[in-house]
Structures are given as C-alpha cells and as structure tokens.
Amino acid sequence: MAPSPYSGRQESQSLQPASQAQVYLEQQYSNQQQKRVQLGSPLHQTDPGWKQDLTQSLPPLYSQNRAQTRRGQSGSIRQVGATQTDYPSAFEAFSDDQEYPELETRSVSEEDYAESIDELCGGNCWGWTVLPTDLLYTSYLAGPKEPRMGLAVLNEKDIGWQMELEAGARVGILRYGTMDDDNVLAGWQLDIEGAGPPRLNIEEDLDLDAADFRVGVPLTWRQGAYQAKFAYYHTSAHVGDEYLKRHPGFQRINYVRDAFVLGGGYFVDPDLRLYAEIGYAFNTDGGAKPWELQFGAEFSPAEHSGIYGAPFWAINGYLREEVNWGGNVNFMFGWQWRGDRNNHLLRIGFQYLDGKTMQYSFYQNSERMVGFGTWYDF
Numbered sequence: 001m002a003p004s005p006y007s008g009r010q011e012s013q014s015l016q017p018a019s020q021a022q023v024y025l026e027q028q029y030s031n032q033q034q035k036r037v038q039l040g041s042p043l044h045q046t047d048p049g050w051k052q053d054l055t056q057s058l059p060p061l062y063s064q065n066r067a068q069t070r071r072g073q074s075g076s077i078r079q080v081g082a083t084q085t086d087y088p089s090a091f092e093a094f095s096d097d098q099e100y101p102e103l104e105t106r107s108v109s110e111e112d113y114a115e116s117i118d119e120l121c122g123g124n125c126w127g128w129t130v131l132p133t134d135l136l137y138t139s140y141l142a143g144p145k146e147p148r149m150g151l152a153v154l155n156e157k158d159i160g161w162q163m164e165l166e167a168g169a170r171v172g173i174l175r176y177g178t179m180d181d182d183n184v185l186a187g188w189q190l191d192i193e194g195a196g197p198p199r200l201n202i203e204e205d206l207d208l209d210a211a212d213f214r215v216g217v218p219l220t221w222r223q224g225a226y227q228a229k230f231a232y233y234h235t236s237a238h239v240g241d242e243y244l245k246r247h248p249g250f251q252r253i254n255y256v257r258d259a260f261v262l263g264g265g266y267f268v269d270p271d272l273r274l275y276a277e278i279g280y281a282f283n284t285d286g287g288a289k290p291w292e293l294q295f296g297a298e299f300s301p302a303e304h305s306g307i308y309g310a311p312f313w314a315i316n317g318y319l320r321e322e323v324n325w326g327g328n329v330n331f332m333f334g335w336q337w338r339g340d341r342n343n344h345l346l347r348i349g350f351q352y353l354d355g356k357t358m359q360y361s362f363y364q365n366s367e368r369m370v371g372f373g374t375w376y377d378f
Contacts, residue, residue: 125178125179126176126177126178126179126186126187127176127179128174128175128176129172129174129175129176129177129179130173130174131171131172131173131174132172132174132175132189133172133341133342133343134172134185134342134343135170135171135172135189135191135220135343135378136172136175136177136185136186136187136188136189136220136221136222136227137189137191137218137220137221137222137227137228137229137263137265138343138377139170139377140275140294140296140298140314140316141298141300141312141314141316141332141345141347141375141377142296142298142314142315142316142330142331142332143294143296143316143318143330144316144318144328144330144353144358145195145197145212145214145235145318145358146170146195147166147168147169147170147193147194147195147214147216148166148168148169148170148195148375148376148377148378149166149167149168149169149375149376150164150165150166150373150374150375150376151163151164151165151166151373151374152164152351152371152372152373152374152375153202153371153372153373154351154353154369154370154371154373155369155370155371156367156368156369157368158367159201159203159367160201160202160203161202161203161371162199162200162201162202162203162209162369163199163200163201163202163206164197164199164358164369164373165197165198165199165200166195166197166375167195167196167197167198168193168194168195168196168197168214169193169194169195169378170191170192170193170194170218170378171191171192171193171378172189172190172191173189173190173191173192174189174190175187175188175189175190176188176189177189177222185222186222186223186224187221187222187223188219188220188221189219189220189221189222190217190218190219190220191217191218191219191220192215192216192217193214193215193216193217193218193233194214194215194216195213195214196211196212196213196214197211197212197358198210198211198240199211199358199359201242201243204242204246207240207242207243207246208240208241208242208243209239209240209242209243209359210237210238210239210240210243210359210361210362211237211238211240211359212235212236212237212238212358212359212360212361213235213236213238214233214234214235215233215234216231216232216233216234217231217232217233218230218231218261219231225266225267225268226264226265226266226267227264227265227266227267228262228263228264228265229261229262229263229264229277230260230261230262231260231261231263232258232259232260232261233257233258233259233261234256234257234258234259235256235257235259235360236254236255236256236257237253237254237255237256237286237359237360237361237363238361239252239361252361253286253287253361254285254286255285255286255287255288255360255361255363256283256284256285256286256288257281257283257284257288258281258282258283258284259279259280259281259282259290259292260279260280260282261277261278261279262277262278262279263275263276263277263278263294264276264277270302271299271300271301271302272297272298272299273297273298273300274296274297275295275296275297275298276293276294276295276296277293277294277295278291278292278293278294279291279292279293279294287322287363287364288322288360288363289320289321289322290321291320291321292318292319292320292321293317293318293319293320294316294317294318294319295316295317296314296315296316296317297314297315298312298313298314298315299311299312299313299314300312300314300336300345301336301338302338302343303338304338304339304340305337305338306340307337309335309336309337310335310336310337310338311333311334311335311336312332312333312334312335312336312347312349313331313332313333313334314331314332314333315329315330315331315332316329316330316331317329318330318355320356320363322363323356323363323364326355326356327355327356328353328354328355328356328357328358328367329353329354329355330351330352330353331351331352331353332347332349332350332351332352333349333350334347334348334349334350335347335348335349344376344377344378345375345376345377346374346375346376347374347375347376347377348372348373348374348375349372349373350370350371350372351369351370351371351372351373352369352370353367353368353369353370354367354368354369355367
C-alpha cells in the first residue's frame with residue numbers, strides 16, 4: 001500500500017483541537033459504522049470494511065500530470081477510483097499553485113449571445129423579421145400626403161387660420177434583410193400605411209372643412225446609400241358637413257385615385273437624402289388624372305442625439321397632371337429628436353407651402369400657407 005501524504009503530519013495534527021467540521025464528521029462516521037474514527041488519520045489507513053461502503057457513493061476523480069503540462073506537453077488524464085490510496089494527490093495538485101485560479105461557471109446571457117452573433121456576421125446577417133421596428137424607405141419629411149401623426153397651425157391669406165391634422169402611420173410588416181437595425185438597414189420590406197388628414201377651420205370654431213383618406217401597401221428595398229420602393233395606394237377626398245352648410249352652392253366632387261408608385265432615394269451622406277418618384281393612377285374620378293411627380297431633399301441627422309435633439313430641414317415638390325402640371329412646394333425647418341431604440345422621429349418647426357391646396361376636395365384652388373407645427377414619423 002502506498003504511504004499516505006499525510007503520514008508525516010499525523011503527530012502535529014493530533015495535538016491540535018478538533019474543529020467543528022471534524023467533530024461533525026466523526027459523529028457521522030461513528031454512527032454509521034459503530035466504530036470511532038481517529039481524527040487526523042487518513043481514510044486509507046482505517047478499517048477497509050466501512051471505507052468501501054463510504055467510497056461507493058463518491059464520484060470518480062481525475063488526475064492530470066501537472067509536470068508535463070507545465071513543460072508545454074499535453075498532460076495525461078486518467079480516472080482515479082475513490083478507493084485508491086493516491087486519490088488525495090488529485091486535490092493537492094492545484095491547492096498551492098497560483099497559476100491555476102479557482103474555476104467559475106458563468107451563464108451566457110441572451111444579450112452576450114446576440115452580440116457574439118453580430119460580431120460573427122459583421123452586422124450583415126440576413127433573415128426574416130416579422131414586424132420590423134424600422135422602415136427601409138422612410139416617408140418624405142416635407143411630403144404633404146405622407147402618412148404620419150402631426151398637427152400644424154397655418155395661416156392662409158384668404159381663408160385665415162387653419163389647423164392641418166395628420167392622423168396616420170406607416171409600419172413594417174415583413175422584412176427579409178438585416179436583422180440588426182442598430183448597425184445597418186438593408187434588404188426587402190413590406191409595409192402598410194394609412195392616414196386621414198383633416199382640415200379644421202379655426203376661424204369657424206374648428207369646423208371640419210375637408211378630409212382626405214389614404215391607404216397603401218409599399219414594397220421597399222435598401223442597400224447602402226440606395227433605396228427604392230414600389231407601392232400601391234388609394235386616396236379619396238371628402239368635404240365636411242359644416243363646410244357644405246356654410247357654402248350651399250358648393251359642388252361636391254368624388255375625387256378618387258388608385259395608383260401605383262415607383263420611387264427611389266439616394267443618401268449623399270447618412271444625414272442628407274435626395275429622392276424622386278412617379279405615380280400612375282389606373283382608376284380616377286372627380287377630376288383626377290393619372291400622372292403625378294414628387295421630388296425633394298431633406299437633411300435629418302441620423303445620429304441619436306438624446307434629449308438635445310438636432311436641427312432638420314426638408315423641401316418637397318409635388319406636380320400633378322390634373323392641374324396642368326402645376327402643384328405645390330412645401331418647405332419645413334426646425335428641431336428633431338430621434339428615438340434611442342428606433343428611428344422614429346419627433347419634429348417641431350415652421351412650415352411654408354405655396355401652390356395648389358393640400359385638400360383634394362378643392363384641388364383647383366391655390367393657397368399660400370405659413371405657420372408652425374409638430375410631426376411624428378414612424
């Protein structure tokens with residue numbers, strides 16, 4: 001039998017008082033075997049009869065040749081039975097060695113896992129995303145018929161103060177493309193949009209003068225600085241009952257457009273976009289004609305600037321065949337705040353519109369409107 005590594009320390013240990021843990025173990029082993037165990041005596045030097053019962057419940061230990069590992073060689077690992085006399089060396093091998101710190105187990109969080117995937121893909125992992133947070137092709141900031149939430153108080157030289165409301169939104173339904181909106185936006189995305197921008201006449205106790213309704217389904221694409229969209233939309237114009245009462249001789253029209261739109265945009269830099277689109281209506285009524293053109297430029301910082309925000313400006317031109325290729329120009333400037341966890345945009349600022357009216361029930365009328373407002377884009 002191999003000598004115990006503890007044999008040289010038996011005398012010194014026997015002179016020391018027993019610790020609380022030693023007393024507890026002594027009681028447990030004595031109760032099980034009806035035989036007192038000498039404190040400080042290694043298990044392999046005691047009666048083998050009770051030792052076999054005890055070691056049957058111990059898991060196998062593994063011993064590694066540390067000397068070979070330190071020399072850069074692959075250490076040999078072998079299974080050591082608990083009944084073998086040299087099993088304490090498996091514990092002592094690393095007891096006083098500072099080169100082997102205490103091992104810990106750490107669970108990997110979902111956030112760390114997601115970050116490792118992003119690093120592996122370099123931010124360009126493509127896949128399917130249901131209900132994506134952001135849009136690949138955002139609405140034009142100065143587009144007078146874009147779906148968004150907004151309220152603007154504008155003054156027109158002939159009809160006085162008006163409140164132009166925008167109650168709508170545009171959201172993503174399905175995307176095949178990048179899955180990390182924080183780094184890069186790219187791929188194909190299907191959106192839906194809807195809006196009902198009414199006009200309330202402040203001069204007439206906020207009577208409803210008119211409201212145009214719009215619904216659409218855009219299919220968008222984006223790669224790098226380039227983006228494109230192909231969309232279908234339906235729009236119809238409606239006159240308010242209060243307006244008809246004030247103008248009994250007004251001839252109501254059933255203005256309707258069902259149109260396909262092809263558009264494109266280019267980012268000169270991440271903050272500046274140029275865009276243009278052409279639309280063709282395959283179904284019209286109430287004086288509407290098929291063709292329309294829209295184009296513009298907008299400066300909107302892409303960085304998330306927190307509570308401080310950043311300045312913005314946007315200009316949009318809108319030409320329509322039904323008014324002999326006239327239209328309007330809309331200019332906005334002010335301050336914006338971009339969402340910390342998405343690209344939603346809150347803006348406040350001034351607005352100036354000159355040309356044909358934004359309400360299609362009066363599509364042949366010309367207006368010059370100036371005022372201020374607030375807008376929220378999804």
